[in-house]
Amino acid sequence: MELRKLTSPHLISTKIHLASKQEAIEYLVKQLDEEGKLHSKDEFLKAVQDREELSPTGFEGGLAIPHGKSTAVKEAAFAVATIAKPLTDWESIDPSNQVELIILLAIPDQEAGSTHLSLLSEFVTRLSDDAYKQGLLNASSSEELFERLDAAGEEAEESEESAGQSAESRLILAVTACPAGIAHTYMAAEALTKAGKEIGCRVLVEKQGANGIEDRHTKENLRKADAVIFANDVAVKDEERFAHLPKVKTSVAAPLRDARGILEKAEAKAAAHVKDEQVSEAAATDDSEEEQDGKGFKAEVKDSILTGISYIIPIIVAGGMTLAAAVLISQAFDLQTLYDTEGSWLWMLRQLGGGLLGQLMVPILAAYMAYSIADKPALGPGFAAGVAANLIGSGFLGGMLGGFLAGFFLKFLKNKIKPKGTFAGFISFWVYPVLGTLVVGSIMLFVIGEPLAWVNNGLINWLGSLSGANALILGAILGAMVSFDLGGPVNKAAYTFCIGAMASGNFIPYAAFASVKMVSAFAVTGATVLGKKYFSLQEQEIGKQTWLLGLAGITEGAIPFMINDPLRVIPSLVAGSAVTGAIVAYFDLGLNVPGAGIFSLALLQGQPILFAAGLWFGAALLGALISMVLLIATRKRKITKEAAAAA
Structure with missing residues (x-):
């Protein structure tokens, strides 16, 4: 992709003085508007700001790539600014990132799934090369930076030609894939390619990202290859194509730290592997045994x-x-x-x-x-x-x-x-x-199945034996059970008990159950909004929607968090839920209509309706607040511990 076709020297500014992220965005939007790239400056600015609310657009190493997709954009374009004094208020994937290079992408709505992803991945790939990035940062004028935009692309073409002429070097294939399918997928690919040039081996990388499979390995490359590297955090698509090759498996972030070491390991495996010169098309899709010393x-x-x-x-x-x-x-x-x-x-x-x-x-x-x-x-x-x-x-x-x-x-x-x-x-x-x-x-x-059925029946009978116990204790136990496995056997045992109690004329357990069902969803939303720097972009996106599911009494929105980190998330949700259940049961609030949701507060019994509604919903909010604080604190501690271990 030739980047210079989508910008001009008038859209590039070097070593300018800007005080904040907001000022930088407004400045670049103004540049695009003055260059005639926008129908409406205000509408496009809102689109960029709305995108900033979704997730960080700062990366690492001083880079930020804000972008807006809007009908206010006439044609795809981008504006660039290098900052004299790095900005510290730009939310980034790397919390310590200080932004000094900003690239604002303006994309028409109809090109959201094509030009947008292509341009973003192209920039991420090129900027993985420190020399290329430093070349842009060191440019002393807009014309100089404009000329340097496509320097990496020209060098890459020359490099591919020289690599194609080297018949003696080994051919190492690689596949990169991350959950989001944008940044790390391309950065890992670039790191492996760059390291291959340094040690004199030919590296071809297939990116399995947001655009689908890019640079898919050909059958000829599969036949000639000496080894393959899987740098992935999600399953590799069509992995059976590589069944005949020795493999190195690692995470998608590993090449950013030690691409050379990974390639050297692949070369060592290739040297120890007896290459079958008769490898055919069929053999390239055979499900033969993988190397046993792959991923742990x-x-x-x-x-x-x-x-x-x-x-x-x-x-x-x-x-x-x-x-x-x-x-x-x-x-x-x-x-x-x-x-x-x-x-x-x-x-x-x-x-x-x-x-x-x-x-x-x-x-x-x-x-x-x-x-x-x-x-x-x-x-x-x-x-x-x-x-x-x-x-x-x-x-x-x-x-x-x-x-x-x-x-x-x-x-x-x-x-x-x-x-x-x-x-x-x-x-x-x-x-x-x-x-x-x-x-x-x-x-x-x-x-x-049999032990599980026994556990389920045992829990129901145990709850039945507690029905005459202190309401505070029973409510706390019910609350803890509801959020322990979010729809699993423990949750179902609590539900069955509540329905049975309702049929017997005791409406208090179900009122506690219905209030607690909102806790996990509200807690997840609060944690990912207020503590978003501790959560992945994917988690932040899920968190923004779970509160609405919580209003309808649907707990499943919190399941991805519980699956990913059960030892921290389960206790956090259980603690807040126990408090909610205890409060509702202590004040003798009742609910005689099955189904949980925000409108249940109009059907509550046991107290004056306004007091009952405020108490019932307030208990859910208090429980969610407790769980939210615990979610943020435990995640922060986990990140700190991992950072200390990596240091």
Whole structure:
């Protein structure tokens, strides 16, 4: 991509004095407007500011790339400014980033998925090269910086030509992939390519990012390659293409720290590997054994969890918002009868949202966790494990366990039963999925299912024995159970007890249950908004929506956080939820209508309606505040501990 076609010297400023992020953005927007790139300066400025609210546009090493997609933009363009005194108020992926190079992208709405991603990834890739970035920062005039914009592209073409002429150097393939699919995917690719030039080996990198698969490895490159590097935090797509090559597996951030060391390890494996000169097209897609000294067990488990989360987030958002709409409509317009009438439009809307959350989410989580560990052969057994988790009522925790079982069993199976010779197709398409499904499904249903049913019934009976106990204690226990596994067996035991108590004329437990269901969602939103520098961009995006799910009494929005860091998130949510449950039960608030949501406060019993409503909702907010503080504090401590370990 030729960057100079999208800007001009008039849109470039060097060594200017700006005092803040806001002043910098307003200055660059004004430059674009004066150059005739905008229909409306104010409208585009709002689009940029709205984007700034979503997540940080600062990166690391002094770089910030704000951007706006709007109908106010006439044609795609960008403006650049280098800052005399670095800005310290720009929110960045690296909290210590001090911005001295700003590139503002102006993208027409219709080019949001094409020019926007291409331009952003191009800048991130080029600016990974310190020499290129320093060249821009050191430019003394707008004309000089303008001329240097495409210097990296010209050097890359020359480098590719010289690399193509070197027949003696090894060919190392690489695949980079991160959850967001933008910054680190391209930065890792650039780091590996640069290190390859330094040590004299040819490196070709396939980026699996937000644009899909870019620079896909050709069959010829797969045939000629000596080794492959997987630098990924999510599952690599079509990994079976590389089955014939020795592998080095690492995280997507590792090449930014030690690309040379990773390449040297790949070269060492290539030297020890006997290359098959007869490797064919079919062999390049064979599922043969991987190198045993690849990613460690902990890294494999972490990548599996991240992959599962990345696939269930759209299901949670779509299903949660659909179910929330059905719940809120029924309660706002007194349509509870229609909501419960089978076949009605509101009932079907409820079933659609509930089906996505209750039937699809756990199987998808289990399947793609298994896929991350053992590739495509694990998808069938992974889905089966998730369906089994639903059948035994184990919730997302059972789904995670099933995903791990399916993934590691299929990995074991692939190592023991190789798809070779006449029966290769039979093994890959029958033995793996069928045997995997039977074994994993049976373990989930008959080994895990029975104890789980016993635990569930035991919890219900235990709660029944507490029904005459101090209301404060019972409310706290119910609150803790609701948020312990967010829809799992412990949560279901609490729900079953509350419904049973309601049928017996005791409405207090369900009032506590309904109030507590809002705590986890509100806490997650508060933590990601007020403590956003401690949470990933993906977590921040999820957090901004969970409060609305909480208003409808839907807890699933907090599940990705619990999956990713259960040892910190579960106690944090349980603590706040216990307080909420205790307060509601202590004041004898009752609710005799099943279904949880904000409009339940109009149906509360036991106290004057305004006092009851304020107390019930206030208890939820207090519990959420406690959980929010704990979420931020534990995440901050985790980050500090990891930083100290890395130092």
